[in-house]
Amino acid sequence: MRWPEVEQLDDQSINVASSRRALLGTAGALGALATIPLIGRLLQLGDALASPSKAQDAKILQLVLQLEYTQVAFYEQALRQARLTGDLRDFAQTAVEHERQHLAAIRKALGPKAGPKPRFDFGQKTKSAQAFTQAAIDLEDIAVAGYNGQATNLTKGTLAAAAEIVSVEARHAAWARAIAGEVAAPDPVDKPITAQQAARGLREFGLRT
Amino acid sequence: MNGFEHFDDLLTAVDHDGALAETRSKAEATLSRRHLFGLTLTAAGAVAIGRTRDAGAAAGLSASDVDILNYALVLEYLQASFYTEAERSGALTGKTAQAARIVGATERAHVKAFLELLGSQAVKRPTFDFQGTTEQQRPFLKTAVAFEDLAVAAYKGQAPKLQSNPVLAAAVGIHSVEARHAAWMRELFGITPAVDAFDRPASRTSINRIVASTHFIVSRPKLTGRKRPTFTG
Numbered sequence: 001m002r003w004p005e006v007e008q009l010d011d012q013s014i015n016v017a018s019s020r021r022a023l024l025g026t027a028g029a030l031g032a033l034a035t036i037p038l039i040g041r042l043l044q045l046g047d048a049l050a051s052p053s054k055a056q057d058a059k060i061l062q063l064v065l066q067l068e069y070t071q072v073a074f075y076e077q078a079l080r081q082a083r084l085t086g087d088l089r090d091f092a093q094t095a096v097e098h099e100r101q102h103l104a105a106i107r108k109a110l111g112p113k114a115g116p117k118p119r120f121d122f123g124q125k126t127k128s129a130q131a132f133t134q135a136a137i138d139l140e141d142i143a144v145a146g147y148n149g150q151a152t153n154l155t156k157g158t159l160a161a162a163a164e165i166v167s168v169e170a171r172h173a174a175w176a177r178a179i180a181g182e183v184a185a186p187d188p189v190d191k192p193i194t195a196q197q198a199a200r201g202l203r204e205f206g207l208r209t
Numbered sequence: 210m211n212g213f214e215h216f217d218d219l220l221t222a223v224d225h226d227g228a229l230a231e232t233r234s235k236a237e238a239t240l241s242r243r244h245l246f247g248l249t250l251t252a253a254g255a256v257a258i259g260r261t262r263d264a265g266a267a268a269g270l271s272a273s274d275v276d277i278l279n280y281a282l283v284l285e286y287l288q289a290s291f292y293t294e295a296e297r298s299g300a301l302t303g304k305t306a307q308a309a310r311i312v313g314a315t316e317r318a319h320v321k322a323f324l325e326l327l328g329s330q331a332v333k334r335p336t337f338d339f340q341g342t343t344e345q346q347r348p349f350l351k352t353a354v355a356f357e358d359l360a361v362a363a364y365k366g367q368a369p370k371l372q373s374n375p376v377l378a379a380a381v382g383i384h385s386v387e388a389r390h391a392a393w394m395r396e397l398f399g400i401t402p403a404v405d406a407f408d409r410p411a412s413r414t415s416i417n418r419i420v421a422s423t424h425f426i427v428s429r430p431k432l433t434g435r436k437r438p439t440f441t442g
Contacts, residue, residue, distance in 0.1 A: 095403070167384060184308070
């Protein structure tokens with residue numbers, strides 16, 4: 001595990017108020033970048049906080065912790081309740097093992113400040129194979145977009161560690177789509193979401209804290 | 210720590226004629242700049258970019274970011290050319306043909322985005338010889354898996370080095386798409402789409418060595434901009 005140590009801070013919600021200004025300030029200096037559709041879109045959607053710092057890493061990791069708790073709980077419950085078979089069962093078993101390792105890594109990075117496992121209500125998402133597949137795609141996409149959205153907010157060391165996780169989440173999403181017979185990589189570039197959007201996405205998915 | 214395991218996986222996956230494993234140790238022993246020409250600029254070329262007055266000036270990019278973007282551009286050229294050639298060969302069928310069409314279009318979009326971003330600083334498209342891997346479905350899939358896993362590892366290795374936040378935001382958005390591609394191609398090939406809980410990065414040296422060992426690149430990219438500094442401050 002190569003997660004850098006992060007400062008131990010009280011859990012607090014991530015302030016994204018200054019988000020656009022910070023990133024667009026950079027963009028202003030870069031001007032021409034915004035004329036490229038793919039990148040222009042990212043400039044508008046990017047979620048920049050203050051400059052990266054160990055303290056900020058810790059705040060972001062609290063959100064990531066919630067994400068990984070949600071993924072572990074979701075796959076565990078689905079493996080118990082959704083009567084998964086064949087490829088879907090292989091996928092869920094592999095994914096839950098990966099998510100457990102991600103969770104352990106984030107908990108270790110946060111140390112004593114890592115919060116306890118939240119409560120969840122996944123509704124029908126873990127009750128059938130069909131519902132599970134779509135929900136898994138949704139949750140993995142939230143994970144990818146959530147991690148990507150924090151890339152510019154993390155210190156370089158923590159970014160490098162997070163990058164080892166985000167591509168695995170992307171693989172999970174593509175895997176689930178392929179099993180469902182869908183186009184496994186629908187977009188040329190993955191859109192990031194802000195910390196607030198990620199938190200809202202997790203609540204809507206079933207995170208109850 | 211299984212970085213070497215991944216390196217071996219990559220090498221095995223691109224070792225379509227069974228000869229690469231043998232040449233690997235030789236390649237490592239005799240590794241020289243000449244072997245790296247396929248994928249990257251020479252040190253002199255990179256320095257020239259850094260010194261060139263209009264280096265990335267339109268976009269305000271640092272010389273280091275321009276260098277990384279050109280490296281990414283060559284990887285995207287490699288992938289785009291590979292999928293385009295496979296599509297044109299008519300050898301692909303079913304889900305594989307559909308995936309190749311979609312992934313190919315995406316890689317071409319990545320090339321276009323980097324070309325626009327780099328402007329006159331972009332390296333030219335190298336000439337490729339995919340050694341027959343685009344003409345049969347199984348060798349195509351095996352090579353596609355290798356390219357996509359390679360791209361994921363390469364972007365991951367470079368992302369923390371990018372200085373421009375907008376470029377970083379774009380790079381991570383492409384990085385995760387390459388991971389989706391890797392999983393898709395792996396699924397089509399019939400191997401597990403996500404091997405480990407953590408995807409490890411690869412250095413430019415490792416990536417260059419692997420690509421060089423395939424002999425897929427038959428001409429090195431050249432700078433389109435001026436190679437000599439015209440502004441020395």
